[in-house]
Amino acid sequence: MNSDTVEVIRTLDAEDRVVGVFSEIVREPEFWGALADRPKVGSWRDPDVEAIAALKPDLVIAYTRNPGPILERKMAPFGIQVLRLDLYKVAALEREVLVLGRLLERDKEAARFCAWHHQRLGAIQERIAQTDRRPSVYMESYTDYHAVGPSSGGHEMCVLAGGRNIAAVLAIPYPRVTAEWVVSQNPEVIVKPAVYGNGYSLKDAAPFNKRREALLGRPVWGHIAAVTSGNVHVLDSSIWTGPRAIIGIAYLARWFHSKLFSDLDPEALHKEYLETFQGVAYHGVFVSDYPGGAGR
């Protein structure tokens, strides 16, 4: 029912088992290839029950919270099982991939991915442990002036990349804040994901740069450390929470600890992932330019 799930299934080399996909898949035809032509079954929020039933699947996979238990109730009369996976919390990703792998009889592929993921993530964590420094970071969510709070995927990524989220003390997942607050917190790095940047099809970083300019232009933000040093970044939603969060984390790690990770190449990592696990060629642009910084 959502892109994260389809991506993982492709990693597990089980595309042929997919009989129906989320409707929004048509927005990124380049990335999904033939999968985008499969029958559509509605969105992650609002599944098209009739379409699903017509396809007679054995299993429907959806996020844990959306849609609600109504989905199980609707699927029960048809004898269709519903599996709830989040796949966008890094902590749970490997476990869930293994579960899915077992269900789809792709244990080998699942194990292969988890090993790779575990190793790469572990390497980053090890190096972060070498230092006590945790730069302050302002992470904004898709909506302007809404930070990412403690229970969100973005916050998790920040911590894993060795940063300190200035919104960690706020209570809700997407708290609204004022420009004044960000200015007074004076973060060293600012990160914002772009909605449907469609990075895979881009030729240059223009859309991300535009959003970056908008961030830089906010009132009094010229006084923020991150802005003066240029450490402000916009990244594509595909590498922000989801199975590819590891790529996002790699970028974050570079931005937070440029010296520590000077040899880390997130692009190469991304290429590796796409070619090995997704079976597609690597191209596209996924982050805004970083003028004056240590490359991407």
Added chain:
Amino acid sequence: MLEVTHLHFDYGGVRVLEDIGAGVDKGLVLSVVGPNGAGKTTLLKCIVRILQPTAGSVRIDDRETRRMSRRELARHLGYVPQNTPARFSATVFETVLSGRRPYIAWRPSRTDLERTAGVIEEMNLADLAMRDMDRLSGGQAQKVLLARALAQDAHYLLLDEPTSSLDLRHQLEMLEIIAALVKDKRMGAVMAMHDLNLAARFSDVILMLHQGRTFRWGTPLEVITPENIREVYGVEAAVRRENGYLHIQPLRCADPPASGKSPGPPQPNPGGSRS
């Protein structure tokens, strides 16, 4: 003189008023009588241009009202509707002051305020002046609406059933005030009345409407007869002269006419006034 000639009014494809002719001079009172639905209120509203007549003319001192702006018309005709409670209440003073609207440009001038105060005093409403309208009795409120019409400095008053929601005393009081105003200030008054006794007593001329057409026109003595009452109201009544006034006493409901068609032709329209 206020004159209505060949007035027609259609609404929703129905002819509500047909070929009405009437007139009143300054210093006289004209009452329009007839059962409910005869068109009394409609006629008044047509004269004041709340409703647009389909045909015919209304003239004030030989000037077509159609050619006047609303503002100007409001300086000649003072309309006194039946009292309905307003959603947002105002004080008595403010209500009477709003009668000066035909003269107010941006905000009320000193003259407007003085005139309002004067009218309130004349109508003996001074004690109530700063009270909210919704705290007044029916009789008091009706007086305020009359005062508002006076504040317009109009020469003709049009009153829509000025006594319908009033008690006995206030009914008389109201009509006595109107009669006095008409005589003392040389105003003309047109009243829609449903009470025949009061109409007979306080009017100089009566226009009896029947199903939207002029039925009879003349002095109360001429118009208010048992035959006419039977025909228009469907009621058998006795009409007597007592204490100098006409006294109408309803006896019982009349039997419906045999053929269903009203006997006797309606009177042709009067062209001139009664002077």
Added chain:
Amino acid sequence: MSATAETLYRRYKARAGVKTLVLVLAVFLLAVGMVVGLCVGASGMGLGQVLASLLKDTGRDHGIVWLIRLPRIIMAALVGFGLGLAGSVFQAVLRNPLASPFTLGVGSAAGFGAVSVILFMGGGFQTYRVAAGAFLLTLLSAALILAVARMKSASSETMILTGIAQMFLFSSLTSLFQYMGTMEQVHEVVFWFFGSLSKAGWPEIGLTAIMILVPFPFLLSRAWDFNLLASGDDSALALGVNVKRLRMTSVVAASLVTAGGICFTGVIGFVGLVAPHITRMVIGNDHQFLLPVSGLVGALLVVVADTLGRSIWAPQVIPIGIVTSFVGVPFFFYLLMKRSKEYW
């Protein structure tokens, strides 16, 4: 004038004087509210620091005061003024104490305009496009109301019914678009409907000021006619008011004011309904005073609500639309209890 008449004249003038005083008081209270609001902020600057930074270019603090706090407070006051003013006009023209600037579907139309832009023209960070969308749709909805009024009748009942129909139409369309949107876009839309003062910069303030303050003199000049409308369309007509034209032009002007107020901030509810009532309780129904004072009360309400929204859960901000609703609900109940006979 006779003695009695003279007394009446004096008494009326005295009351008018009191109402003028109330107006002055309202201005004063608003000023106080704005100053207090100016001293509340996440950076912790108090009155002293604010005053110091106001004139001297002390870098960051100066920027915070001039580019963040001051615009926000001024925008809050402006929008509140517009909503209070528009609310009192709509209540007069529709002759209904439950009317608000959103009764005729203005809020739903504006929301639909904003949603359309968010979905099809690149998203919520394009502030001007979203504002333009909201504004244009508001004008469209006002035009619809006028068209029906021309064809059918310009009575208040007709307008209200048209407005309700519009409200449902645009709400449904908004929901449809939301349904078609991505999660992020849905979030954007929902947050737009909460209302937000963070997009207030000086250029936006300039535009909003024009849209609210230009129709204001026109509406004020009609104050007496609004007074007359209260006694009924018939009385007003008989006293020389062109009721149909008054209603249509006032609806256009008040819709413009409303649209101008919300196109940069999103829907801020209840203020337009509540401000005129508060004002009426103090100074009665004379629209010469009711119009401007409702505006001032509205401004004060929004400024206070914004300050509260920034303080209660600091440094998080409770969206302004939510705070004003909370203020509105108990007031509504109070109105219901106190004056039950008049509205039903």
